[in-house]
Amino acid sequence: MYIDPPLLVLDLTGTFAFGLNGALTAVRATRLDLIGVVTLGMVTALGGGIIRDLCIGATPPATFRDWRYFALAVAGALIAFVLSKWLDRLEMPIIVFDAIGLSVFAVIGTVKAAEFELGIAPALLLGVVTAVGGGTIRDMMVMQIPTVLRSELYALPALVAAAVTIITIHFGVYGVPAALGAAAACFVIRMLGVRYGLNLPGPPGDGRRWGSANADPDASGPADRQ
Amino acid sequence: MYIDPPLLVLDLTGTFAFGLNGALTAVRATRLDLIGVVTLGMVTALGGGIIRDLCIGATPPATFRDWRYFALAVAGALIAFVLSKWLDRLEMPIIVFDAIGLSVFAVIGTVKAAEFELGIAPALLLGVVTAVGGGTIRDMMVMQIPTVLRSELYALPALVAAAVTIITIHFGVYGVPAALGAAAACFVIRMLGVRYGLNLPGPPGDGRRWGSANADPDASGPADRQ
Amino acid sequence: MYIDPPLLVLDLTGTFAFGLNGALTAVRATRLDLIGVVTLGMVTALGGGIIRDLCIGATPPATFRDWRYFALAVAGALIAFVLSKWLDRLEMPIIVFDAIGLSVFAVIGTVKAAEFELGIAPALLLGVVTAVGGGTIRDMMVMQIPTVLRSELYALPALVAAAVTIITIHFGVYGVPAALGAAAACFVIRMLGVRYGLNLPGPPGDGRRWGSANADPDASGPADRQ
Numbered sequence: 001m002y003i004d005p006p007l008l009v010l011d012l013t014g015t016f017a018f019g020l021n022g023a024l025t026a027v028r029a030t031r032l033d034l035i036g037v038v039t040l041g042m043v044t045a046l047g048g049g050i051i052r053d054l055c056i057g058a059t060p061p062a063t064f065r066d067w068r069y070f071a072l073a074v075a076g077a078l079i080a081f082v083l084s085k086w087l088d089r090l091e092m093p094i095i096v097f098d099a100i101g102l103s104v105f106a107v108i109g110t111v112k113a114a115e116f117e118l119g120i121a122p123a124l125l126l127g128v129v130t131a132v133g134g135g136t137i138r139d140m141m142v143m144q145i146p147t148v149l150r151s152e153l154y155a156l157p158a159l160v161a162a163a164v165t166i167i168t169i170h171f172g173v174y175g176v177p178a179a180l181g182a183a184a185a186c187f188v189i190r191m192l193g194v195r196y197g198l199n200l201p202g203p204p205g206d207g208r209r210w211g212s213a214n215a216d217p218d219a220s221g222p223a224d225r226q
Numbered sequence: 227m228y229i230d231p232p233l234l235v236l237d238l239t240g241t242f243a244f245g246l247n248g249a250l251t252a253v254r255a256t257r258l259d260l261i262g263v264v265t266l267g268m269v270t271a272l273g274g275g276i277i278r279d280l281c282i283g284a285t286p287p288a289t290f291r292d293w294r295y296f297a298l299a300v301a302g303a304l305i306a307f308v309l310s311k312w313l314d315r316l317e318m319p320i321i322v323f324d325a326i327g328l329s330v331f332a333v334i335g336t337v338k339a340a341e342f343e344l345g346i347a348p349a350l351l352l353g354v355v356t357a358v359g360g361g362t363i364r365d366m367m368v369m370q371i372p373t374v375l376r377s378e379l380y381a382l383p384a385l386v387a388a389a390v391t392i393i394t395i396h397f398g399v400y401g402v403p404a405a406l407g408a409a410a411a412c413f414v415i416r417m418l419g420v421r422y423g424l425n426l427p428g429p430p431g432d433g434r435r436w437g438s439a440n441a442d443p444d445a446s447g448p449a450d451r452q
Numbered sequence: 453m454y455i456d457p458p459l460l461v462l463d464l465t466g467t468f469a470f471g472l473n474g475a476l477t478a479v480r481a482t483r484l485d486l487i488g489v490v491t492l493g494m495v496t497a498l499g500g501g502i503i504r505d506l507c508i509g510a511t512p513p514a515t516f517r518d519w520r521y522f523a524l525a526v527a528g529a530l531i532a533f534v535l536s537k538w539l540d541r542l543e544m545p546i547i548v549f550d551a552i553g554l555s556v557f558a559v560i561g562t563v564k565a566a567e568f569e570l571g572i573a574p575a576l577l578l579g580v581v582t583a584v585g586g587g588t589i590r591d592m593m594v595m596q597i598p599t600v601l602r603s604e605l606y607a608l609p610a611l612v613a614a615a616v617t618i619i620t621i622h623f624g625v626y627g628v629p630a631a632l633g634a635a636a637a638c639f640v641i642r643m644l645g646v647r648y649g650l651n652l653p654g655p656p657g658d659g660r661r662w663g664s665a666n667a668d669p670d671a672s673g674p675a676d677r678q
Contacts, residue, residue, distance in 0.1 A: 026375070035382055036375040050281070055502065057511030059283030064348040071347075121523075122516035136593070141362070143371055146593055149478070149488040156487055252601070261608060262601040276507070285509030290574035297573075367588070369597055 006176045007108065010183070011049075014104030015069050018045035019076025021097035022138050027084040028094065029142045034081060040138055041077025045101070046070070048133030052109050052126050056116045095194055098135060098147075102154070103186035106131035106161035107179050114169050127162030128155055131186075153193025161186035232402045233334065236409070237275075240330030241295050244271035245302025247323035248364050253310040254320065255368045260307060266364055267303025271327070272296070274359030278335050278352050282342045321420055324361060324373075328380070329412035332357035332387035333405050340395050353388030354381055357412075379419025387412035458628045459560065462635070463501075466556030467521050470497035471528025473549035474590050479536040480546065481594045486533060492590055493529025497553070498522070500585030504561050504578050508568045547646055550587060550599075554606070555638035558583035558613035559631050566621050579614030580607055583638075605645025613638035 022044025026037040046063045053061035063069045109130025113123040132155060136146040147154050164182035168174040248270025252263040272289045279287035289295045335356025339349040358374040358381060365372040373380050390408035394400040474496025478489040498515045505513035515521045561582025565575040584607055588598040599606050616634035620626040 030371060030375070032375050035380075036377075039374055039381060054280055054506055055512055055516060060281055060342065060344055060348070064281060064344050064352070067345060067347050070351065116512065118512055118516050119519060121519050122512070125522065126516070140366055140592055141372055141375060143369060143595060145482060145595055148491055149482070149484050149593060151488075154487075155491060256597060256601070258601050261606075262603075265600055265607060280506055286507055286568065286570055286574070290507060290570050290578070293571060293573050296577065366592055367598055367601060369595060 004176070007111065007179055010104050010179060011108045012068055012072050014101045014108065015045045015049075016072040016076045017097040017104070018048075018101035018134055019073040020080045021076075021094055021101060022134070023077035023080035024084060024094045024097070025138060025142065027081065028091075029144070037081045038074060038077040040141065041080065042070075042073045043141060044134040044138040045073035045076065046134065047137045048105050048109065048130040048135075051133040052112060052130040055126060055129070056113060056118070058112075058116075096191075099187050099190040099194075102131045102135070102158055102190060103161055103183040105134075106158040106186055107165050107182045110162040110165040111169070111174075111179070114166065120166055123166055124159060124162045127165065128158045131158040131161070151193070153190060157186040157189035157193070160189060230402070233337065233405055236330050236405060237334045238294055238298050240327045240334065241271045241275075242298040242302045243323040243330070244274075244327035244360055245299040246306045247302075247320055247327060248360070249303035249306035250310060250320045250323070251364060251368065253307065254317075255370070263307045264300060264303040266367065267306065268296075268299045269367060270360040270364040271299035271302065272360065273363045274331050274335065274356040274361075277359040278338060278356040281352060281355070282339060282344070284338075284342075322417075325413050325416040325420075328357045328361070328384055328416060329387055329409040331360075332384040332412055333391050333408045336388040336391040337395070337400075337405070340392065346392055349392055350385065350388045353391065354384045357384035357387070377419070379416060383412040383415035383419070386415060456628070459563065459631055462556050462631060463560045464520055464524050466553045466560065467497045467501075468524040468528045469549040469556070470500075470553035470586055471525040472532045473546055473553060474586070475529035475532035476536060476546045476549070477590060477594065479533065480543075481596070489533045490526060490529040492593065493532065494522075494525045495593060496586040496590040497525035497528065498586065499589045500557050500561065500582040500587075503585040504564060504582040507578060507581070508565060508570065510564075510568075548643075551639050551642040551646075554583045554587070554610055554642060555613055555635040557586075558610040558638055559617050559634045562614040562617040563621070563626075563631070566618065572618055575618055576611065576614045579617065580610045583610035583613070603645070605642060609638040609641035609645070612641060 019041040021041075023037045023041035025044070026032040026040035030036075032040065046069060049069070050061045050063055053059065053063075106127050110123050110127030112130075113126035118126065132146075132148040136148055139146040161182040164185060165174065165179065168178040168182070245267040247267075249263045249267035251270070252258040252266035256262075258266065272295060275295070276287045276289055279285065279289075332353050336349050336353030338356075339352035344352065358372075362372040362374055387408040390411060391400065391405065394404040394408070471493040473493075475489045475493035477496070478484040478492035482488075484492065498521060501521070502513045502515055505511065505515075558579050562575050562579030564582075565578035570578065584598075584600040588600055591598040613634040616637060617626065617631065620630040620634070
């Protein structure tokens with residue numbers, strides 16, 4: 001009811017990508033068992049949308065009204081669990097799936113917030129919250145400082161996607177092409193940030209301060225490497 | 227209004243057990259002071275139900291409408307605070323109270339979700355979320371990877387209880403005996419998992435990776451020991 | 453609609469103070485970059501009020517209905533980011549801004565809960581949750597055990613402010629003077645606790661157990677020093 005069928009496909013794609021990402025993060029960060037992996041996949045995939053729906057008063061959240069979100073989050077997590085055994089290094093898939101989910105959810109979250117006529121700033125804020133919310137809970141559950149705090153080019157591309165979405169809605173040109181364009185802009189900015197190390201512009205010599213709670217270097221940030 | 231008086235007793239029992247558990251966890255993990263102990267008891271006892279009620283749109287949550295939840299959570303926490311001084315080792319009480327809360331809340335959460343006609347998968351999901359939600363926030367607040375991620379036989383028994391509940395509702399045989407049976411099944415599976423070490427099926431040599439954020443070995447996982 | 457203009461000023465003051473506090477915490481604890489600093493400022497300033505509004509069913513939360521909350525949180529965070537370069541030691545400003553936000557939000561949260569006629573205990577609870585909620589999420593995001601768990605004189609002064617507010621409402625003498633008095637009482641108790649080290653009454657020899665997840669001593673508790 002909130003989004004067109006093509007955008008529903010986009011939303012479900014983001015859910016699937018975040019399910020993959022959360023599960024791979026679980027495998028990589030702490031080698032959780034099957035249920036731990038699926039749980040972290042579901043939290044990552046469904047967390048942002050649930051926070052958004054609670055904030056706009058759309059209860060029960062879409063996650064609980066449409067079984068496909070649930071199914072795709074679990075499917076992504078299970079696929080990641082199986083495939084993880086054949087993947088030597090998980091960094092890049094983790095980052096790419098995260099960037100896909102981030103990009104798609106920033107657009108969808110903004111559209112849903114705009115339909116509730118919350119004003120521009122709240123719609124932007126909710127778009128970004130939808131995009132980064134699931135990953136933030138994911139990071140906190142595995143005892144890592146959330147990517148949204150550590151990486152300048154994480155919230156920023158989500159904000160760009162949200163802004164493009166709001167502008168195209170305002171000028172009446174919002175549609176599938178605009179949504180895909182906004183998501184693509186976010187994805188490209190995020191990946192450029194990762195590629196060129198733009199995601200760690202902190203003060204010099206502070207690199208180690210981003211360290212995770214776990215002393216094992218393998219268990220550090222899921223999305224701050226190349 | 228949502229649950230029969232006998233089930234209300236069950237719900238309040240779970241609240242009391244989680245209040246005890248959260249407070250003992252606080253004492254054991256970080257030796258918090260009185261208010262810290264009561265706070266962690268309340269978070270553990272009330273967190274899962276609040277998340278569930280927010281998700282089904284039942285605001286204000288039952289916790290805020292019925293003072294008995296509040297009173298029993300605080301009472302459990304205070305009793306635990308006093309008794310903790312006489313308990314040499316707190317592991318087993320922590321695990322048992324946690325398992326009681328887990329079992330009861332899985333059933334009650336599923337019943338409430340089913341009454342909102344959310345469908346089977348969402349009802350199961352909300353039952354599990356109700357069961358593990360408070361403990362997850364508890365663990366995150368004391369900087370530990372949540373039990374639900376670390377222990378295979380934690381979400382699983384909650385899911386079993388939720389499934390038994392849904393099936394008995396579906397066949398019209400749900401009632402106090404069914405609720406008690408579902409909760410008992412969850413409790414037995416969880417305790418068997420703890421007893422036989424089934425709760426740590428991670429890859430070999432990874433035992434130390436479950437370590438908590440705190441280097442103090444005393445402060446590690448509240449529910450993964452015997 | 454919920455609070456008089458003078459109290460709205462008080463609410464916005466608390467939002468601004470928490471925005472400053474969250475941003476300074478980010479700079480001090482982990483030297484996050486600009487977006488990380490603003491994000492933590494917003495989480496600290498808006499988190500407590502959002503939790504309260506979700507619990508009383510006032511969706512969308514005031515944060516999303518009134519752009520001034522959003523603007524003041526961001527403004528506070530930006531000012532703190534700029535000023536932090538000239539501040540050698542950030543402890544005292546962090547503590548003072550936190551205490552201001554705590555005091556004001558305890559009063560405002562209680563008033564809003566009371567207007568939803570939730571009863572005395574829930575109103576007190578929601579007042580305290582409003583006061584400590586944002587800071588608790590702040591601490592969890594930077595991997596620190598929340599102040600509300602560590603410091604006896606943190607939840608307690610908030611509870612005092614909430615109780616004074618409820619009592620003055622009950623006797624029909626609530627108004628701006630009462631609100632300011634309740635907030636001042638909270639502020640004074642909190643600062644006395646900090647001044648005289650009353651905020652760490654844990655068992656002897658346990659000082660190091662409050663340590664944060666980060667081994668860097670600079671990164672420990674944001675509000676437990678003088």
